[in-house]
Amino acid sequence: MRRSITTIAATILAASAVVVTAQGTTSATIAATDNQVRVEAEAITFNGDASAATTSTAAADTACTDTTYATKSWKVSGTLTWLYNGTGVPANISGTALDTIKTASNTVATGANRCGMPANFTTVYAYGGTTTLKPQVDANGACTGNDGKSVTGWGTLPAKTLAYTCTYYNAKGVVVASDTLIDNTAYTWFTSKPANCTGAQYDLQTTLTHERLHTAGLAHVDQTKDAAQVMTPASSPCDISRRLLGAGDYAGLKSING
Ligand SMILES: [Zn+2]
Numbered sequence: 001m002r003r004s005i006t007t008i009a010a011t012i013l014a015a016s017a018v019v020v021t022a023q024g025t026t027s028a029t030i031a032a033t034d035n036q037v038r039v040e041a042e043a044i045t046f047n048g049d050a051s052a053a054t055t056s057t058a059a060a061d062t063a064c065t066d067t068t069y070a071t072k073s074w075k076v077s078g079t080l081t082w083l084y085n086g087t088g089v090p091a092n093i094s095g096t097a098l099d100t101i102k103t104a105s106n107t108v109a110t111g112a113n114r115c116g117m118p119a120n121f122t123t124v125y126a127y128g129g130t131t132t133l134k135p136q137v138d139a140n141g142a143c144t145g146n147d148g149k150s151v152t153g154w155g156t157l158p159a160k161t162l163a164y165t166c167t168y169y170n171a172k173g174v175v176v177a178s179d180t181l182i183d184n185t186a187y188t189w190f191t192s193k194p195a196n197c198t199g200a201q202y203d204l205q206t207t208l209t210h211e212r213l214h215t216a217g218l219a220h221v222d223q224t225k226d227a228a229q230v231m232t233p234a235s236s237p238c239d240i241s242r243r244l245l246g247a248g249d250y251a252g253l254k255s256i257n258g
Helices: 050-062 097-110 204-216 247-257
Strands: 018-021 037-046 079-085 124-130 150-155 161-170 175-183 188-190 201-203
Touching: 079 097, 079 175, 097 124, 097 204, 161 204, 175 204, 188 204, 201 204, 204 247
Parallel strands: 018 037, 079 124, 079 150, 150 175, 188 201
Antiparallel strands: 037 161, 161 175
């Protein structure tokens, strides 16, 4: 775990006092004042193994009966505005990626699900346009600082990592910014599943729904027991069964949003 505290600024948004919490550790034990901003990183990993893919398919039956969820210590309050940096978007999805990311963002904002439950959550993930700012996530999967902007974009990530989100939140547990970097090096993405999907091809919508659920305050559930939920730690290639929320994802969001 790496922690660094630099200086303390006067307001939350301008704060440069950052507690960096590496993935897998908790920041709950770190005392923070109102003018500190915390960050936590979450990756979704690649899962190319055939047995895991089989498990995922078999467990699809539990999508609406498994209400398991886990939460982080933050939430989106009201509206979170996000920006898009299309630099490095893979050519095969350059015309569709942004709309797909918007769809995934709205899925999480409203609670759109596979189980017929009302999609009536009142959070808003507002698309704020394109930007040349980069997501503040580096190629090692480290969070590189809070600029107060939530940027989704493309770049290189550590091995087996499809996407990575760094979320900055204040001592009241409210998200101030959340950056998502999507791999554009190791994996092939699709926004419409190819007719004969094979190999390491992944669904962008599923992945972004997962990342936005991290931004919203959800943590991972069990890869095997909760395999039909969006919040499993890993995804299987060519799987589009989890574009919308399962019962556990929905219950988690509802618990956060009240
Ligand atoms: Zn994740």
